[in-house]
Amino acid sequence: xxxxxxxxxxxxxxxxxxxxxxxxxxxxxxxxxxxxxxxxxxxxxxxxxxxxxxxxxxxxxxxxxxxxxxxxxxxxxxxxxxxxxxxxxxxxxxxxxxxxxxxxxxxxxxxxxxxxxxxxxxxxxxxx
Numbered sequence: 001x002x003x004x005x006x007x008x009x010x011x012x013x014x015x016x017x018x019x020x021x022x023x024x025x026x027x028x029x030x031x032x033x034x035x036x037x038x039x040x041x042x043x044x045x046x047x048x049x050x051x052x053x054x055x056x057x058x059x060x061x062x063x064x065x066x067x068x069x070x071x072x073x074x075x076x077x078x079x080x081x082x083x084x085x086x087x088x089x090x091x092x093x094x095x096x097x098x099x100x101x102x103x104x105x106x107x108x109x110x111x112x113x114x115x116x117x118x119x120x121x122x123x124x125x126x127x128x
Contacts, residue, residue, distance in 0.1 A: 017079040018108040018119055021086070024050070025093050025101030027069035032099065036088045037075060043118070045075035076108060078119050 023033060030047050037045065050070040077085060086103050093099035111119075 016116075016120055018076050018111060018115075019079050019082040019105040020108050021073075021075045021077055021082065021103060021105045023073040023075075023089055023093075023101055023103040024070055025073075025099045027071045029093060029099045029101075030071055030073065032093050033073055033089065033101070036092050037085070040077075040081050040085055040088065042075055042077055042081075042085070045073050048072040048074070076111065076115060076119065077105075079107075 025033065027049070034045075048071065050072050052068040052070045075085075082105055086105065089101060089103045093101035095102060
């Protein structure tokens with residue numbers, strides 16, 4: 001059967017592909033994010049302190065602009081669980097919650113052997 005012109009093929013998720021997930025949210029809620037990640041078997045990530053910069057969020061306090069404290073979490077995850085993780089993040093700490101989190105991901109083109117072993121532990125190396 002021929003494909004219609006406008007119809008696009010769904011991208012295939014390769015078994016050994018990874019995504020870098022960025023999560024930006026109001027500071028002080030990393031425990032909630034870590035619970036979500038742990039439920040899906042994600043064992044770690046990097047958390048950074050940040051400041052929000054939005055004309056809608058900046059408040060004046062004694063004529064000083066006060067910007068909200070944010071945190072950024074970075075997690076490299078197996079592409080097979082990325083969609084589930086993003087969905088869980090939006091349900092738990094997304095924009096409709098008090099945490100005001102947003103999340104997105106980018107494809108990882110290459111990674112260290114150590115990281116690859118962590119993400120894809122079922123593969124045995126030839127040396128073993």
